[in-house]
Amino acid sequence: MPRIALIGGNARPITTAHELGVDVVLVHEEGRYEPDFADYCSRILHAPIGDSAAILEVLRPLHAEQPFDAVLSATEYAAIAAGEVADALGVPGTTARTARALKDKAETRRLLDEHDLSPIRHAMVASEQETADFAESVGGRIVVKPADGVASLHVHVVESREDAATAFKQLREAGYTRAIAEEYLEGPVVSVDTFSHRGRHVVFGMSEYQMNDRFVEWEVSTPSRVAAPHRAELTELVGRLLDVVGLTDGPAHSEFVLTPTGPKVLESHDRFAGSGAPELVRRACGVDLYRMFLAVQLGFEELPQTSPVNDHGAAIRFFTPQPGTLKEITGLDTVDALVLTVPPGEAKGNIVPLLSRTREAEVVVVITRHPGDTLPELRSVKDCSSGYVIATGKDADEATAICERVVDQICFHVE
Template identity: 35%
Template sequence: MRPRILLLGGTEAGVRKAAECGLDVVNIDKPALFEPAARAYCVQTHLVDYQDIGLVTALARTLHAHRPFRRVVSQTEAGPLVAGHLTTVLGLTGTGAATARLLHDKAALRALLNERGIGPVPFRVGGSPSMLRAFAERHGALVVKPTMGSGSLGVRKVHTPEQVPEAWAWLDAFGVGEFMVEKLLTGTEISVESFSVAGHHTVLAVSRKDNGGGVVALGHVLPAPLPPGCAAEVEDMVRRMLDAVGLVDGPAHTELILTADGPRVVESHPRCAGGRIAELVELVHGFDMERLTCQLALPGGVPALDPVTRGAAAVRFLTPPPGRVRAVEGLAAARQAEGVVRAEVGVDPGGQVEPLRWSEDRSGYVVARAEDAATAERRARSAAALIRVHTEPLPIEPTATMQDLLTAADEVLDPFGVALCNE
C-alpha cells in the first residue's frame, strides 16, 4: 500500500510531484484557490478552508482514523502553521505546532534569537508614537511590521524620528493591528534555502535579493555573490536558528541581512521559498525542494544531499505603474531573449495593476540563467524591460487596508486567533 500524505493547498504541480514519488495524496484546499487539474493526482480532494481550525482538525482526525497519514505537508504561505498543528494533533513526524508557531510569529522568533544570542536585534512589540520616536532616536532608524504574515505585507521603514507621525498614521489607516518595531538593519539581503533530515540541516542555496530600497522584492539572483568567509558565517547562523526553533525535518526559507556586525535573521518559514526562488534552486543546484519534501514520507526517505552549482539564475519581477491595463507588449520577445527560461505576465488588458504594497501586487516575472550571477541578473533585467504593461490612471486612486488584501487572497494571519474569536 502506498504511503499517504495530507496536503494543504496543493497546486497541480505540487500534487503531481507527490504522486510521482509514489504517494497517495489527500488534498485539502480553499475553494477559491483550488486548481482543478490537481484533482487527477489526488486520491481524495476536500474543498474546505484549511484555516478553519475546528473544521480542518475534525476532518483530518476522521481521515487519519480511516487510513493513517505519514505526513502533513503545506507549501503555501498560509498553510505551514496549520500543518504544524495537525502534525501534533495526529501524532505524526515532522514540524509540529510549537516550531511552526515560533516561525510564524516574528516577535516570538526574535525574542528567542535574542535570548540565545543568535544575532541579537533590538525590538519591541506594539507601542505608541512616543515609543516609536524614542526607539528611532535611540537606534537611528526602525522598521515596523505585523508580528505575523509574509510577502512584505504591512512592512514600513522609518528612517528618522521626524517620520514617526506619518508612519503612525499609516499604521492606523492600513489597519496593521498587532505590530512589532525593530532596529532597521542595513546591508545586502539574502535568502537561504535549507533542508533538514533528522535534525541535520543542509544549506542548499543562497540567493541575493534586490528590493530597490523598498520592502518588496524586485528580483533575486542565485548564487548570491558573498564576501570571503561570509558563507560559512551565514550557514552557521541558519543552523543555530533552526536548532533553536526545533525544526527537525523538511525545507526552510530563511531571510537574512548581511550587516556590518555580521548576518542577522529577518524571518524564517518551514516551507519552500516563494518568489520563484525554488525554481532558481532547481536550475542552479538541481534540487526540487517540493519533491524532497514529499520524499520524507517514503520508507526510504530523502537521498543524500550534496549541493553542486551549475551556473547561475535570476528572476526579475514586473512592477508597472498602477492603473487600468490598456495593453501588454513584448512578452514574446522576452521569452525569446538570451538565457530566458520562463516569462509570464499576470495582468490582461482591462485588468488592474495595484500599487506595490506586497508581493502579491507584482504583475509578472522573467527567469533567466547564465554561467555567472552577474550575467544571469543582467539577462533577467534586460528581458523584463522588453515587456511593457501600459496602464492609465484610475479616476479614483484605490485604497485598501491590510485586511482587504488578506481577504482578497483568502488568507488570515492567525487562524487560531480567529477560532478563539468565533467561540
C-alpha cells in the same frame, strides 16, 4: 501507497507526489488553486487553510478510515494550522510550537536572545509614543512591522516622531494593535534555503534580492554573489537558528542582513522561499527541493550529506508595470523565450503560476494579465502579479542579464 494530507500551497508538491506514487488529500480554499490540481489528488477538501479546527473536521474521518503518513504544508499561511493538525492526529509534520516560533517574529527574537544568537535591539510597541520612544533609544532608523506579517506587508521605516505616527496610524488602519520595532540593519539582504531531516540541516541555496523602497522583492537570483564571502558563517548561523526554534525536518527559508559587523538574522520561515526560489535552486545546482519535500520526509531518499555545487546561475524577475488599467502588452511575439499565458481569472493570487511548466525552457516568460485588468501599485510581494521572466545562465550575473533584456523587450501599455 504512502498517504499525506497537504494543506494549501501550489502545484509543484502535488505533481511531485503524483510522480512518486504518493496519495495526496489536498485541503485548500475553493477557487484558490489551479483547476488541474484535481488530476493529481485523490481528494480535494475545502476549508480555510489557516483554521486548524476546520481542517481537522474534514480530515478526521479520512484519517480514521486510512491514517495519513504525514500532514504537510508548503505555505506560510497554513504553517501553524498544519502543525496543530499534525499534533492533533499524532502524525509527522512540523510541530505547532516550531511553526509559531517562526511565524511570531517577537517569539523568534525572544528565542534568539535567550541563546545569545544574532542579538539586535527590538521591542513590542502598541502606540505611536512607544514607537517614537524606541526609535529615540536606538538613536537611529528603526523598522516597525506586524509581528506575524507576511509578504512585506505593512513594513515601515521610522526616522522621526512624525514617521512613527504615520507608521502606527497605517498599522492600526490595517487591523494591527501591536507591532515589533527593530533597529534598522544596514546591508544587503540574502536568503538561505535549507532542508532538514532528523535535526541535520543542509544548505541548498543562497539568493540575493533587488527590492523597492517598500522592501518588495522584484528580482531574485542565485547563487548570491554578495553572500559568497560569508558562506561559512551563514551556514553555521542558519543551523543554530533552526535548532533554536526546534525545526528538525523539512524546508526552511531564512533571511539575513549582511551588516558591516557580519550577518544578522532578519527572519525565518518553515517553508520554501517564495518567488519561485526552489526552481532557481534546481536550475543552479540540479537539486529538486519539491521532490525532497516528500521523498526525504517519507523515507524514499536520503538527505544529501553536503551542500551541492552550483554549476549554473538562475534568476527570476517580475514585471513591474505602472499601476492603472492595462490596454495591451507588446513584444511577446518577438522575444527569445518560451511565452506562457495564464487564462483570465486563473492566477488566483499566485505570483508564480505555471512554475512547473517553466522547466520546459531555459528562458520562460509567464504573463498573468489581460487587457482591461487593473494593475496594482507595488506595495507588497503580492502585487508582483503581472507575470515574470525566469532564466538560467552560466552564472547568476548572466541569468539576471537575460531577465533584464527580456523584460525590456516587453511593454505593458497602461492607462
